[in-house]
Amino acid sequence: MMRGTLDDACTALAQVHVLPDEPPSVSLYEVARIVTAALDIERFGVWCTTEDRSAIRLYFLYCRSTDSVSDGTILRKQEFPRYFEALDGRAISIEDTAVDLAASDLRESYLEPLGIGALLDAPLYADGEPAGMVCHEHVGGPRQWSSEERLFVATVADNVSRLLEVLQRQRAEQNLRAFREELRALNRLEEMARIASGVAHDLRNILTIVLANAELLDDELPAGQDRAPVEAIRREIGRGRDLARELMDFGRRVAGRPAVQTVRAFVETVVRGAAPTLDGCTVDVVDHGAVSRVFIDPTDFERVLVNLLYNARDAMSGQGTIRIELSTVRGVRHSPSLGRAVRVSVCDTGIGMDADTRLRIFEPFFTRKTQGTGLGLCIVQQVVTRAGGVVEVESEPGRGTSVHVLLPAID
Ligand SMILES: Nc1ncnc2c1ncn2[C@@H]1O[C@H](COP(=O)(O)OP(=O)(O)OP(=O)(O)O)[C@@H](O)[C@H]1O
Ligand SMILES: [Mg+2]
Known part of the structure; x- marks a missing residue:
């Protein structure tokens, strides 16, 4: 009793x-x-x-x-x-x-x-x-x-x-x-990622064979012969292999290892690590207080931040200041089940997006960049959804973009 x-x-x-x-x-x-x-x-x-x-x-x-x-x-x-x-x-x-x-x-x-x-x-x-x-x-x-x-x-x-x-x-x-x-969208994406990863694996093997034969041809070219075509083949194979590697990573990381992360410290570490790859952009981390902890795979969380930083850098042609704002919010518009959340907003003052781009940004392989694969935001959304969060985007052509990542607060 x-x-x-x-x-x-x-x-x-x-x-x-x-x-x-x-x-x-x-x-x-x-x-x-x-x-x-x-x-x-x-x-x-x-x-x-x-x-x-x-x-x-x-x-x-x-x-x-x-x-x-x-x-x-x-x-x-x-x-x-x-x-x-x-x-x-x-x-x-x-x-x-x-x-x-x-x-x-x-x-x-x-x-x-x-x-x-x-x-x-x-x-x-x-x-x-x-x-x-x-x-x-x-x-x-x-x-x-x-x-x-x-x-x-x-x-x-x-x-x-x-x-x-x-x-x-x-x-x-x-x-x-x-x-x-x-969940259905996540499962569809995971299935697509698995298929893409398999194709990329075979493609990489094919490219390795093509490269080996290009090297052979190069060896057999008589002295004084123009080597530019062989160089072009080599360069394009390099790009193809990079793309294949990205696709394989995309498929491989379907299951993460979530762990509690302190948001501010994590963001600051990632920003320090990514700084040399941001060209002339600087990053300001602004903490609006009361930032809590989240439960997410650290590699995944890093990929989210790096992808958003790269998009901001590209949108500002490698010049200017990217702001990362951290805050805690209650009740999220697009997710009735997300209560208290940590919001990480990556804000740029770059080219912004028109309505058509804005509608398609989360589609896999959608890109408006000559060297882009169009997987960045797709990965961001996949990772954030898996952690129980949502991604929201505000953008205005010519003025800039803010991408808000909302993750459930764990304390
Ligand atoms: N901060 C931003 N400002 C303006 N446009 C953006 C921004 N972020 C994304 N976009 C638009 O959304 C598209 C898709 O972005 P996403 O990150 O998925 O792929 P990507 O950057 O083109 O290629 P990658 O796979 O290398 O990331 C971009 O090509 C760009 O047109
Ligand atoms: Mg990108």
């Missing part, structure tokens, strides 16, 4: 209801405040299984010390197989994340950076099927969970399941359609 605060908390939880027309996060916010206080924990998260069961998506996250709410982060099964195995419809109780085997997958990338020392996860059910998890995360060192506390989180999960049923019915239609569309 539960006593004291936990008992009172159970009574309070039973009284939380979804009221018609109120924003979906209100009732979960109430639950989160009751639960984090009763258990004296920092983080309370509700994760829902995606329809194809390949991932869980953060439906609601509450951080007690900042009294803030966010959502949208995605954990994919293929990236964290051991955690998903442990999860599989069961409760998980970890008293020391530094040593527990079930935590090993997530330790370096998620638990350590967020300082989560112990956790108590309880499964959510919908129509008798596992539908997600309620996560109670203790920030600080290890912590023992009492049998009352374990019992209590099962009650929390029952209450969250009850509320989710109502909430999901309310907002399912609109959100599900948007998310399904996102």
Whole structure:
């Protein structure tokens, strides 16, 4: 039998209801405040299984010390197989994340950076099927969970399941359609990337053979003969091989290794690294405060930033200042499910885009540059979608472009 605060908390939880027309996060916010206080924990998260069961998506996250709410982060099964195995419809109780085997997958990338020392996860059910998890995360060192506390989180999960049923019915239609569309686009892109990568692989082998034979011809040319045609062949083969390499990379990186990243420090490191390739452009990083952390594969995040910096450089013909603005925003226009987000905006004062260009920029292989492959923004969108975020673009011909990358805040 539960006593004291936990008992009172159970009574309070039973009284939380979804009221018609109120924003979906209100009732979960109430639950989160009751639960984090009763258990004296920092983080309370509700994760829902995606329809194809390949991932869980953060439906609601509450951080007690900042009294803030966010959502949208995605954990994919293929990236964290051991955690998903442990999860599989069961409760998980970890008293020391530094040593527990079930935590090993997530330790370096998620638990350590967020300082989560112990956790108590309880499964959510919908129509008798596992539908997600309620996560109670203790920030600080290890912590023992009492049998009352374990019992209590099962009650929390029952209450969250009850509320989710109502909430999901309310907002399912609109959100599900948007998310399904996102997933479908991502799957289409991944399929295309796989095919392109295979073709590029064979193409590279063919080009290697052509190059070897061009070298042979070159050797056999009599002295004094014009070598320009052979040089041209060599140069074009070089370009072809570069393109093939880019295509192969595009296909290879379909699964990343997401980890918690501190946005400002990360952006500054990438800017320093990319500086020598930005011609005469300088970069100003402007931090509008309260910038939080995000959960994304570091190589992917770097590719996003570098691609946007290169586009800004090209748009300004290698002259001028590129601004990277960092801020935290709430409620994102194009993604009803993205709550508190970190916004990284790469802004240039270059040529801008006309309406037709603006409509096509995310298409693979769409380019208006003589040396472009047209994969840059396609990769940016793919990576950001995979991390649960969105990309928004503002542009005016002759005035410049701002590309906003919005990623779910993880704390
Ligand atoms: N900051 C920008 N300002 C103006 N136009 C842009 C900007 N960013 C992208 N574009 C337009 O969108 C097109 C597609 O961009 P994307 O980055 O996908 O490919 P790319 O830069 O042409 O080639 P690459 O594959 O080398 O990146 C560009 O060719 C350009 O016309
Ligand atoms: Mg580009």
